[in-house]
Amino acid sequence: MKDKATKMMHILSAKQFDRPFLESICELTDVIRRLDKTRDGLRYLKGLLSHQRAMLYFTQPSTRTFLSFQSACHILGVASSEIRDSSTSSERKGESINDSLRTFSSYVDLIIMRTPVPGLCDEIAKLLDDTPRPVPIINAGSGPDEHPTQALLDIYTLARSFRKNGGIDGKTVLMVGDLKRGRTIRSLARLLALYKDVKMIFSSPKDFSISDDLRKHLTEKGVRFEESTEFREHLKSADAIYMTRVQDEYDIAGEQKPVNYENYHLTYDCLDIIKPEAVIMHPMPRRKEIDPRIDDDRRAKYWRQERNGMWTRVALITKVLGADKNIILPEL
Numbered sequence: 405m406k407d408k409a410t411k412m413m414h415i416l417s418a419k420q421f422d423r424p425f426l427e428s429i430c431e432l433t434d435v436i437r438r439l440d441k442t443r444d445g446l447r448y449l450k451g452l453l454s455h456q457r458a459m460l461y462f463t464q465p466s467t468r469t470f471l472s473f474q475s476a477c478h479i480l481g482v483a484s485s486e487i488r489d490s491s492t493s494s495e496r497k498g499e500s501i502n503d504s505l506r507t508f509s510s511y512v513d514l515i516i517m518r519t520p521v522p523g524l525c526d527e528i529a530k531l532l533d534d535t536p537r538p539v540p541i542i543n544a545g546s547g548p549d550e551h552p553t554q555a556l557l558d559i560y561t562l563a564r565s566f567r568k569n570g571g572i573d574g575k576t577v578l579m580v581g582d583l584k585r586g587r588t589i590r591s592l593a594r595l596l597a598l599y600k601d602v603k604m605i606f607s608s609p610k611d612f613s614i615s616d617d618l619r620k621h622l623t624e625k626g627v628r629f630e631e632s633t634e635f636r637e638h639l640k641s642a643d644a645i646y647m648t649r650v651q652d653e654y655d656i657a658g659e660q661k662p663v664n665y666e667n668y669h670l671t672y673d674c675l676d677i678i679k680p681e682a683v684i685m686h687p688m689p690r691r692k693e694i695d696p697r698i699d700d701d702r703r704a705k706y707w708r709q710e711r712n713g714m715w716t717r718v719a720l721i722t723k724v725l726g727a728d729k730n731i732i733l734p735e736l
């Protein structure tokens with residue numbers, strides 16, 4: 405994962421993770437959560453990276469990812485600065501994104517970026533690697549393309565939810581919604597493919613099915629998967645149900661056909677159909693994909709997912725900045 409020449413660990417794509425990495429992130433996240441239980445533990449975490457600074461460059465809307473990364477920085481004592489609107493930076497004066505990001509790298513030790521432009525994080529990582537002061541890049545969402553850190557927190561949530569139930573191996577995961585432009589499922593599907601015997605069911609309106617590159621990848625890896633325009637009929641067999649919203653920010657004016665999305669909503673009566681041990685997930689924000697009355701059901705994990713996001717990002721930052729080896733288990 406580290407680039408040999410620079411020793412920089414960028415987090416750019418779910419493609420770069422292997423199963424040992426996922427397992428070590430999950431273990432580290434558990435240790436960090438235990439440290440969070442005591443004042444001493446928290447103080448210890450806060451001192452771990454207090455000599456480091458991070459820039460959050462988020463030029464696409466974000467609530468959870470931004471706040472959880474910012475909170476993760478605070479937990480580790482990393483001082484954070486932010487740009488959330490490129491019109492307030494010199495990009496407004498005609499500066500290129502590349503020059504702007506190179507400028508940030510002069511002031512910080514880590515750049516966490518969300519952008520509507522697919523592939524931009526990779527480009528910036530490459531650019532910085534060739535400068536005298538390269539800093540790691542974490543992709544916090546790159547257009548409809550990738551969302552590797554969401555996939556990590558989703559894997560952590562699934563692994564914890566299935567801890568007493570055989571883990572993720574062998575499970576059936578139903579992914580629902582705008583699977584064409586939803587970057588969360590694109591990244592998550594790649595990680596699920598690293599587990600044994602997982603079956604994925606992709607349920608979406610015809611025009612929102614998974615893209616060819618993902619289909620090809622899953623086929624090449626010999627992953628069991630099924631694509632369907634039906635939703636309710638798959639609920640019975642699913643161990644995890646991952647709902648997503650329509651990503652209409654990527655609609656091209658005049659080209660979008662009206663889609664009846666209602667058939668892909670998890671309504672209250674679905675609770676009677678799904679398995680008693682199933683988990684219901686959503687990267688959030690939701691619209692009407694999940695009836696809010698479902699929130700109180702013990703199978704609903706989407707609020708927990710949000711908090712898990714903060715802890716997995718704490719773990720990830722320690723890995724990226726090389727502090728993970730220092731983290732020790734608290735005395736029992």
Ligand code: NCD
Binds near residue numbers: 468687
């Ligand atoms: C997702 C995203 O931005 O891709 N949200 C998130 O990061 N938690 C999902 C979405 O916006 O639909």
